[in-house]
Amino acid sequence: MNIYLGNLNYRVRENDLRGLMEQFGIVKDARVVIDRETRRSRGFGFVEMESDDEARNAIETLNEQEFMGRNLIVKEAMPRPERPAGFERAQRYKEPQEY
Structure with missing residues (x-):
């Protein structure tokens, strides 16, 4: 399960x-999202746990708990909504729009 x-x-x-989440089970992947321009953290990340049960336990235990001076928001990650590719998205601004 992927956790936000x-x-x-x-x-x-x-x-x-990774260190925070390994106390709940096997961590397959851990990522902190970085801003492309500033190269600084955007203040959120994702952890993929091997076991769904371990992931649910981590979510229940850690949500709203303090970590490194801040209260965490921990929940199951939702899939990203589908977005048109860059070229397709740009095309809608070049073609006349009917309303």
């Missing part, structure tokens, strides 16, 4: 997330 962790301290790194 929000309201992260901007100093949190992937190994910090």
